[in-house]
C-alpha cells in the first residue's frame with residue numbers, strides 16, 4: 167500500500183483505468199445518511215450523470231438514495247441497478263419523446279420540466295397512455311454560483327429552467343392540463359460550490375417564491391434544490407468526505423418548508439468524486455528546452471475535466487519515492503489541450519511508474535470518449551481487485 171493505494175494489485179491491471187475506493191464511497195454515503203436522518207423531510211437523489219459505473223450505482227442504491235436522471239439512458243441505468251422508479255426524477259432541457267415515454271411507462275417520481283413546449287408534449291404523450299405525469303417545474307432562480315462559468319446553471323442567461331416571471335403562468339397552464347399533475351419546484355444553480363452563501367441565496371429566493379405562490383393559493387408538494395456541493399480537489403487525503411453537515415444544515419436553517427413538504431437534493435460530485443482515481447503509467451520523460459514533460463498513457467479522452475474546465479486534480483507518482491522534480495504532465499492525444507497539469511512537483515519519475523490522478527470519481531469515467539480511436543477506460547472497484 168502507498169497511501170490509499172494497493173500498489174501490487176494496481177500494477178497487475180492494464181492502464182489507464184479508474185480505481186474506486188469503495189470503503190470511501192460507503193463512508194461518504196454513511197455521512198450523508200447520518201445528516202439526513204436528522205431531517206425527516208429530506209430526500210437525497212444521486213445524480214447519475216456524475217458516474218454511472220454499475221458497481222458504484224449498486225452501492226449508492228443500497229444506501230437508499232434515489233436517482234436523478236438527465237436522459238433515457240440514465241433512467242435505464244438507474245432501473246437496471248435497482249433504483250425504484252418512484253425514487254427517480256428526470257431533468258433536462260431537451261427530453262425526446264422516447265425518453266418521456268420511458269419515464270411514463272415506469273411511473274417515475276417526477277419530470278422536471280424546463281419549458282411550456284415540453285410540458286405540452288409530456289401532457290400529450292401521457293394522454294396517449296392514459297396516465298397522469300407528475301411534474302415539477304425547473305425554475306431559473308437567477309442566483310449565481312461562485313464556480314467555473316461553464317458549470318453555473320442558475321443565471322438568467324443560462325439555457326436551463328423557466329424564468330421566475332413565467333412561473334405562475336406555467337403553473338396555470340399545467341393545472342389546466344388533464345394528464346400532468348404539478349407537484350413541485352426544482353432548482354439547480356451549478357456545480358463544485360463550496361460557498362454555503364450560494365446555497366443560502368437559493369434558499370432566500372425559494373422562500374420568496376413560496377410566499378408569492380401562496381398569495382395565489384398555489385400549493386407545492388415538494389421542493390427540489392438540485393445538487394452542486396463541491397469537493398476539495400486540492401486535499402483529497404485531508405478532506406476525503408465533503409462537509410455534508412454544513413450543507414444540509416444550511417438548508418435546514420434557511421429554507422422555510424411548509425408542513426408536509428419534502429425537500430429533495432440531487433448530489434453527484436460530492437458523492438463520488440473523492441473515491442475515484444485515474445491510474446495511468448508513465449510512458450516517457452521528455453526533456454524540453456526549458457522543462458520536463460511526464461508523458462502518461464491516460465489522456466483527455468479518459469478524463470476531460472482539465473482540458474474542458476481547466477480543472478485542477480492532484481497528481482501523484484505512486485511508484486516512486488525519489489525527491490520531487492517539476493514536470494508538465496501530459497497525455498498522448500493529438501490536442502494541445504491534452505494537459506493534466508503544468509509545472510507540478512512529482513517524485514522523480516521514470517518510464518513504467520504508476521501515476522494517480524486523484525478526485526476523478528465524478529465526471530471522469532462517464533465523460534470518456536474514443537477520440538483517436540482510443541479504448542474506453544475500464545473502472546475497477548476495491549471490492550473486486
Ligand SMILES: *Cc1c(COP(=O)(O)O)cnc(C)c1O
Pocket residue numbers: 213215216234236257354356357358392393394395432433434435436
Ligand atoms: C448535474 C446536475 C446535478 C448534480 O450536480 P453535482 O454538482 O454533481 O452535485 C443535479 N441536478 C441536476 C439537474 C444536474 O443537472
